[in-house]
Amino acid sequence: MAQGVPTRVDNVVIGGGIMGAAIARQLAKRGLGSILLIERDLIAAGASGRTGALLRQHYSNVPEASLASRSLNTFRNWNEAVGGDCGFVETGLIVTMPTLGDFEDNVPRMRSVTDQLRSLGVSIEMVDRDQLAAIDPAASFDDVGYATFESASGYVDAIAATRSMAVAATRAGAVILEGVAATRILATDSRVTGVETSAGAVETERVILAAGPWSPALAATIGIHLPITAQRVQIAIFQTPATLPHSARTYVDNVAAIFCRPWGVGRIMVGLGGGEVHDQVDPDHYAWSNDAGFPELTRKAAEARFPGFAQARYLHGHAGLYDMTPDGHPIIGPVGPDGCWVVAGFSGAGFKKGPAVGEAVAGAIAGDLIERALLEPFRLDRDWHTPWSPFEYRLAHDFGHGF
Numbered sequence: 373m374a375q376g377v378p379t380r381v382d383n384v385v386i387g388g389g390i391m392g393a394a395i396a397r398q399l400a401k402r403g404l405g406s407i408l409l410i411e412r413d414l415i416a417a418g419a420s421g422r423t424g425a426l427l428r429q430h431y432s433n434v435p436e437a438s439l440a441s442r443s444l445n446t447f448r449n450w451n452e453a454v455g456g457d458c459g460f461v462e463t464g465l466i467v468t469m470p471t472l473g474d475f476e477d478n479v480p481r482m483r484s485v486t487d488q489l490r491s492l493g494v495s496i497e498m499v500d501r502d503q504l505a506a507i508d509p510a511a512s513f514d515d516v517g518y519a520t521f522e523s524a525s526g527y528v529d530a531i532a533a534t535r536s537m538a539v540a541a542t543r544a545g546a547v548i549l550e551g552v553a554a555t556r557i558l559a560t561d562s563r564v565t566g567v568e569t570s571a572g573a574v575e576t577e578r579v580i581l582a583a584g585p586w587s588p589a590l591a592a593t594i595g596i597h598l599p600i601t602a603q604r605v606q607i608a609i610f611q612t613p614a615t616l617p618h619s620a621r622t623y624v625d626n627v628a629a630i631f632c633r634p635w636g637v638g639r640i641m642v643g644l645g646g647g648e649v650h651d652q653v654d655p656d657h658y659a660w661s662n663d664a665g666f667p668e669l670t671r672k673a674a675e676a677r678f679p680g681f682a683q684a685r686y687l688h689g690h691a692g693l694y695d696m697t698p699d700g701h702p703i704i705g706p707v708g709p710d711g712c713w714v715v716a717g718f719s720g721a722g723f724k725k726g727p728a729v730g731e732a733v734a735g736a737i738a739g740d741l742i743e744r745a746l747l748e749p750f751r752l753d754r755d756w757h758t759p760w761s762p763f764e765y766r767l768a769h770d771f772g773h774g775f
């Protein structure tokens with residue numbers, strides 16, 4: 373698999389997840405010179421191959437909602453926009469928030485967020501318990517006051533999407549090498565000069581570092597500190613009985629502390645919200661399979677939403693890594709010496725934004741002022757404590773990323 377790298381290119385993209393693939397494609401489409409994407413393993417070997425790939429647009433902040441909703445258009449029209457198939461399934465997506473008892477203050481927030489999202493063109497409505505029962509007859513909502521429903525959202529097959537984005541990048545002219553690792557970024561005091569790799573050194577004037585939780589180690593080779601840590605998060609796939617109602621909806625359920633979606637016919641994927649089940653790990657040494665107790669923990673949590681889930685059978689599952697930043701929002705922008713960009717720290721919520729991030733990063737590099745303004749809030753030197761929205765929810769469970 374590993375081949376030698378060219379001696380010189382205009383752009384080196386490090387990391388073959390959805391971000392690297394989308395950026396490489398857009399740089400090529402914009403004619404920004406020669407492009408080499410290096411992936412140390414396989415395309416989609418990182419979070420992009422282990423994700424739930426739920427496509428939620430419900431964010432209380434405008435910058436992330438905009439990226440999510442712009443990307444949804446691409447996922448929905450993948451064949452025309454990218455080429456091939458990303459396995460998009462429109463299930464509609466429910467986001468529950470705690471709104472009962474002590475959490476009543478989330479009700480006006482949800483109203484404001486829904487209005488804000490609608491003004492961005494998102495097809496979303498705020499719904500009460502009775503409306504929810506009609507939207508998903510397979511679920512029980514005794515513990516929910518209000519939720520939102522995005523009718524056009526759903527999920528994709530993440531590996532199919534990332535691979536076809538990578539193929540589209542090569543069609544547009546980018547060169548992709550799997551099995552080639554970046555070992556060091558090379559720079560003078562003022563600008564990037566190249567990348568040292570496991571297959572030799574390549575000279576370049578632009579590096580886009582999109583290596584998820586492995587980005588900090590590479591940024592450190594040019595003296596840049598990225599505040600990104602690796603958090604291990606698990607998902608489990610269950611088979612549900614054919615004789616019980618089967619939920620066809622996608623959920624980010626802040627009340628039951630689960631995120632879930634159909635996983636083919638008769639199966640449901642479930643992940644858990646809750647800091648206590650997410651461990652901070654060394655990204656190079658972590659357990660890829662489910663912990664022994666995870667299926668039972670997950671089954672119990674899902675039972676709160678889906679009566680009868682006690683009879684579901686655990687099939688398989690895995691763990692992946694969230695690249696967490698201090699505020700749960702990504703870092704996107706130029707850092708350090710001229711020519712160096714970082715696109716990482718998506719904090720467990722990046723897949724849905726990948727196509728739009730590719731467009732925005734390539735556009736900003738090309739000098740597009742609108743794309744630059746869109747990416748401004750994601751800069752590395754921001755204040756990590758300032759809320760991103762006046763309507764930020766109060767949550768009962770920690771999902772890692774924000775809402």
Ligand SMILES: Cc1cc2nc3c(=O)[nH]c(=O)nc-3n(C[C@H](O)[C@H](O)[C@H](O)COP(=O)(O)OP(=O)(O)OC[C@H]3O[C@@H](n4cnc5c(N)ncnc54)[C@H](O)[C@@H]3O)c2cc1C
Nearest residue numbers: 387389391412418419420423424426554584692722723724
């Ligand atoms: C369990 C789980 C569930 C998730 N659920 C959702 C969800 O429902 N919706 C959503 O939007 N997001 C979700 N996410 C988050 C989402 O998957 C990520 O934010 C997104 O995939 C990140 O893409 P990326 O390209 O930035 O990183 P990655 O996909 O991690 O890609 C980074 C790549 O860099 C490569 N690399 C590392 N070091 C080097 C090196 N030295 N040289 C070359 N290559 C290198 C890695 O091998 C990897 O392929 C989930 C994540 C997990 C783990």
